[in-house]
Structure formats: structure tokens, C-alpha cells
Amino acid sequence: MSTHVVVGFGPAGAATARLLAGQGHTVRVVTRSGGTDEPGIEHVALDATDAGRLTEVARGAAAIHGCAAPAYHRWASDWPPLASSLCAAAEATGAVLVLLGNLYGYGPVDGPLTEDLPLAATGPKGRVRAAVWEQARTLHEQGRVKAVEVRASDFFGPGVTDGGHLAARVMPRLLHGRPVSVLGDPDAPHSWTYLPDVARVMAEVAGDERAWGRAWHVPTEPPQSVRQMVDRLAYRTATATVPVRAIPSAVLGVASLFSPLLRELKEIRYQFDRPFVVDASAYEAAFSVRATPVDEQLRRTVHWWLERLSRTP
């Protein structure tokens, strides 16, 4: 058993930290706000852009899991110092750097997304995500850092709240039988990556050096449209399905004037206006984690939301 540092305790960091602790590893979680220790998990309050202190925290660790992200509207300015600090701590300690990434770096693509596509995004958020990995990959190729990137499509599942498209903006309404409004075409096929599968891949690649030096897609069930997912979720709740509407462009335009999040989402609208499909066959050919069957994903997600809503008025 070894020590793992998990930077960030959002949905993915929390799932990864708890999985690793459950496997018997010692886990140190780094966030600026800190947190309450749990069995096997120690929280350290630290701004991870402080490379010196991050290195101290990571001394002796087998892996540093990069699960933090700056605020969505600050990626262009705040990702570079965070990425550089993660790389510096990995270089100083020899711990493998396991970066959790997304699919923005590819930009709009026709057909399924595979890891061998160029990182050709032209928008600021896609460019900065591509640069985060390019920095780590270059250092890996120079033999200075051991690095791997795990790329997921939109998160779905227990623990996913504000940062998920089929989460806080959809689940409470669906469970109360109310219509839901979504970004983009509700009938476009879309890949939804189950959060516990992300954590399982983070843990698997940390411990298998065959994975290092490149990016991998998290195994994800075949794509389904928002409407299909909502229908299947509603079926699980034994309530009638609810209407699913696309937010009209004019409404989005006006709302964007007031919401920084909606303004930022403009760059990645293409992911929801047309098919957005991830291909993880390379990972599946080499490693053992498989996507959790979608029925189980739906069952666990509905259960999690029902419990959560029963605790909050």
C-alpha cells in the first residue's frame, strides 16, 4: 500500500480519494479550503499553486492525482500556474502525475473521439486544457516527470451536482415531475462518463506504468441523448417521464449577459448541438476497468439523488 496525494475534492477528487482509501492506501487531499479527515484520508489546506509546499505534502507519495480545476471562467489565467506546480511537485518527488482531463482539447470533431486525435481546439478553454497536458507530456518525454492524463466526457452519477449537465439542473426537477430545459439538442447522442468509473481509472493508471506517457479515455457506455437519459431516469423513479426542452438560443443569449457560466459554455456548445461520442477502446484493450452498465448507473444515481433530496428541504 502506498501514499497518494489527491489535489481537489470536487466530485472526481472525492471519488478518487475514497476509492484509494478503500483500497488501503494512505490519501492526502489538498484543497485551499481544507476539509474534515475521514478514515484513510487526511485533508491539507493548501493552494496547490504553491509548488514548494505541494512538494512537501507529496514527499514519499507514489502518485499525485490532479483533480482540481480553477473556477470555470478563470481557466485561461489560473490553469497554467496550477499545472506548472503539479509538474514541479511530481518532478521533485518522483511521484507519477495522474492528470484528470476532459475532451475540450480536441475541439469540434466529426465522428467518435479517440486519443490519437490532434489537440486542435481553438477556443481559450480547449487551448489551455491542451497546454496542461502538453506541458506534462513534454516533461515526461524528457524523463523529468512520470505523467499520464485520464480524459472523461461529461460526468454522470452519484456525487455529481453543479458541474454536471444531468445533475443539479435536471435531477431535482425530474424527481418532482417538472419539465427540464437543457443546453443544445436534447436528441443529439452524447457520451456520459460515470463518475465512479473515472475514479477506478485514476487508481488503475496510477499503479500501472504501461499507462504512463500518454492520455487515455475513461470507458464510457454507448452514447445516449439527454431525452433518452431523462426517460430512463424517470422510468427508474416510477414517475411519468417529463418534457425535455432545448433552451432557446435567444433566452441563452440574454441569460449569458448575467451568467458567467453560460457565457463560458458558448465555447463548447458544439458538444451538445451534435453527436459527441467518446471512444475508449484503446483503454479497454490494455487495462481492466470497464464502464459500469448503464442500468446500474441509473439506479445508483436515482438512489443518490433521492437520498440527497430527502435530507434537504
Ligand SMILES: NC(=O)c1ccc[n+]([C@@H]2O[C@H](COP(=O)([O-])OP(=O)(O)OC[C@H]3O[C@@H](n4cnc5c(N)ncnc54)[C@H](OP(=O)(O)O)[C@@H]3O)[C@@H](O)[C@H]2O)c1
Ligand atoms: N464536471 C465534468 O463533467 C467533467 C468532465 C470531465 C472532466 N472534468 C474535469 O475533472 C476535474 C475535476 O472536476 P470536478 O468537477 O471533480 O472538480 P471541481 O468541482 O472543478 O472542483 C474543484 C476542486 O479543486 C479544488 N481547487 C481548485 N483550485 C485549487 C488550488 N489552487 N489548490 C487546491 N485545490 C484547488 C477546489 O477546492 P478549493 O476551492 O477549496 O481549493 C475543489 O475541491 C476538472 O479538471 C474538470 O475539468 C470534469
